[in-house]
Structure formats: structure tokens, C-alpha cells
Amino acid sequence: DIQMTQSPSTLSASVGDRVTITCRASQSISSWLAWYQQKPGKAPKLLIYHASSLESGVPSRFSGSGSGTEFTLTISSLQPEDFATYHCQHYNSYPWTFGQGTKLEIK
Amino acid sequence: QLQLQESGSGLVKPSQTLSLTCAVSGGSISSADHSWSWIRQSPGKGLEWIGYVYHTGSTNYNPSLKSRVTMSVDRSKNHFSLNLSSVTAADTAVYYCARNTVAGYYFDFWGLGTLVTVSS
Numbered sequence: 001d002i003q004m005t006q007s008p009s010t011l012s013a014s015v016g017d018r019v020t021i022t023c024r025a026s027q028s029i030s031s032w033l034a035w036y037q038q039k040p041g042k043a044p045k046l047l048i049y050h051a052s053s054l055e056s057g058v059p060s061r062f063s064g065s066g067s068g069t070e071f072t073l074t075i076s077s078l079q080p081e082d083f084a085t086y087h088c089q090h091y092n093s094y095p096w097t098f099g100q101g102t103k104l105e106i107k
Numbered sequence: 108q109l110q111l112q113e114s115g116s117g118l119v120k121p122s123q124t125l126s127l128t129c130a131v132s133g134g135s136i137s138s139a140d141h142s143w144s145w146i147r148q149s150p151g152k153g154l155e156w157i158g159y160v161y162h163t164g165s166t167n168y169n170p171s172l173k174s175r176v177t178m179s180v181d182r183s184k185n186h187f188s189l190n191l192s193s194v195t196a197a198d199t200a201v202y203y204c205a206r207n208t209v210a211g212y213y214f215d216f217w218g219l220g221t222l223v224t225v226s227s
Contacts (some may be wrong), residue, residue, distance in 0.1 A: 001170075034213035043203055043217035044154070050211055087154055091212035095169040098154040 002026050002090055006099035012107040017078045021102045023071045023088035032092040034062055035073045038101075039084045047086075048073065078104075111204050111218035119198075119225050125191040129218055130203030136185045137162045141206045144214065145178065145189045154199075157208040159186050159207060167176040194225045 013019050016022040023033065031051040034042035046055045048064035050069055061076040075082055083106050088099040115127035129143065136143065145157040158168035160178040168176045177190040191198060201222050205214040 032211065034211075036214075043205075043220050044214070045217070046213060046215050049213040049215075055215070089154070089156075089213065094167060095171070096156045096212060098156070100153045 001095055001097055002029060002092065004088055004090055006086075006088060006097040006102045009100065010103045010105060013078055014107045015078050017056055019075050019104065021073045021086055021104075022071070023066075023099050025069045025071075025092075028068045029090045029092035030053060031067045032065070032090055033064075033071050034089045034091065035062075036087045036089065037082075037084045038087060044087060049073060052070055073106060075106045109206065109216045111206065111216060112219040113202060113204050114216045115221065115223070117221065117223060119194050119223060120227050121195055121225055122169070122193055123195050125189070125198060125202075125223055125225075127202055127204075127221065127223070128186050129188070129191045130184075130186045130187070131206075136180060136187060137182050140209055142189045142209060142212075143180065144205045144207055146203045146205055147198075148203070148220075149197075150201040151162045157189065157191075157202075159212075196225050199223065 005024045007022045033051045035048040038044040047058050047062050052064045061075050085101045085103045087101050110132045112130045119125045142161045144159040148154050160166045160180050166178050175192045180187040183221040201220040203220045204218040206216040
């Protein structure tokens with residue numbers, strides 16, 4: 001299985017900050033990567049697919065980049081509603097696996 | 108707007124079979140462009156993909172669960188199902204159903220999730 005490792009596990013930031021979350025794959029996954037946002041008690045929500053394509057309806061302050069084994073999710077200016085847990089997921093090969101999640105907290 | 112809704116037993120005894128159904132509304136489960144997955148999230152832990160079923164009935168399961176998983180689709184009812192046999196406490200989790208696109212197997216629509224507890 002391909003292991004997905006996110007860093008940091010927890011990130012403290014303030015409204016208006018620019019933040020970056022990293023996801024590393026244990027082997028190359030080309031650009032077959034998605035990012036999700038999950039709020040407590042809710043299902044994950046798709047933000048980014050194919051590493052850098054923004055899902056319809058997702059604010060443009062979210063962006064994704066990377067290919068191969070290293071990927072980033074960037075939020076350009078944090079809004080109050082962005083404090084949540086973020087997950088990456090590869091779909092390069094079976095089984096599809098997720099990172100352990102990054103919790104974005106208010107500083 | 109597509110909606111998915113999980114239903115089924117919320118409490119299952121150890122060694123028994125967990126059974127869940129996902130009702131699809133606002134779209135057809137017979138879409139050639141999509142497959143239908145189950146994903147679970149154990150309390151305080153990460154997400155685990157269980158497997159998917161296509162409208163033809165073809166399936167693909169996570170090898171870690173393959174020996175215990177069965178998925179099926181009922182096109183007449185526009186729903187799909189999950190059976191997980193021989194459950195233990197480690198199978199206690201929130202179970203989500205979700206839609207995949209076949210253009211890239213990310214999950215673009217999710218159900219609300221349902222908590223299944225394995226306990227005697």
C-alpha cells in the first residue's frame with residue numbers, strides 16, 4: 001500500500017494567515033491526489049483533485065500543488081470557516097489511502 | 108443536487124455481520140461515469156477506504172478487508188449496500204458512502220455518515 005504522511009499533524013494559525021499543509025506519498029503517485037476538508041461531526045468535503053484542480057464552488061483562496069511524492073495545500077488568507085481538519089488521499093493505485101489528517105486550529 | 112444517505116444497524120454484536128445501505132437521490136446509480144464507495148473513520152483516527160461497487164455489480168475491495176466485505180448494487184432502488192462479516196470492536200467507526208468519478212477516483216459527494224458500534 002502507498003502510505004500518505006501529512007505534516008504538521010496540528011497547525012495553529014490566525015484569521016488572515018497564509019498556511020501550507022504538506023502531504024508526502026511513500027512512492028510516486030503522479031498527480032493522483034485529492035484534498036478534503038472535514039469539520040467536526042461532518043463528512044469530508046472535496047476541495048482539490050488531480051493535485052491542483054479546484055472543485056466547483058470551493059473558494060479560490062484554496063490551492064494545491066505538487067506531483068510525484070510531495071504535495072501541498074495552501075490557504076492564502078485564512079477565514080473563520082476554514083478551521084477544520086484536512087485530509088489528503090491518493091488514487092494512483094489500489095488500495096486508495098488517506099493521510100492521517102492535519103487539524104487547523106485557531107491561534 | 109446529488110444526495111447520499113446511509114442507513115442500517117447502529118449496534119452490531121461481535122462476530123456478527125454489519126449491514127448498511129446507501130440511498131442515492133438526485134442522480135442515477137446507473138451512471139457509467141461513477142462508482143460507489145464505502146469509507147470508514149474510526150473514532151479519532153483517519154479515513155479508510157473499504158471498497159467500491161459499479162452499477163454493473165463489479166467490485167474492488169481494500170485487501171485489508173477483502174475477506175470480510177461484500178458490496179452490491181440495486182439499480183431498481185437506486186441504492187448500494189455493504190456487508191462486513193465477523194466484526195470486532197476494531198470495526199467500530201463512522202461509515203460513509205461516497206461517489207467516485209471514473210475520470211479520477213476521488214470522492215466528490217459523501218453521505219452524512221452513520222456510526223456503527225460493535226459491542227455485546
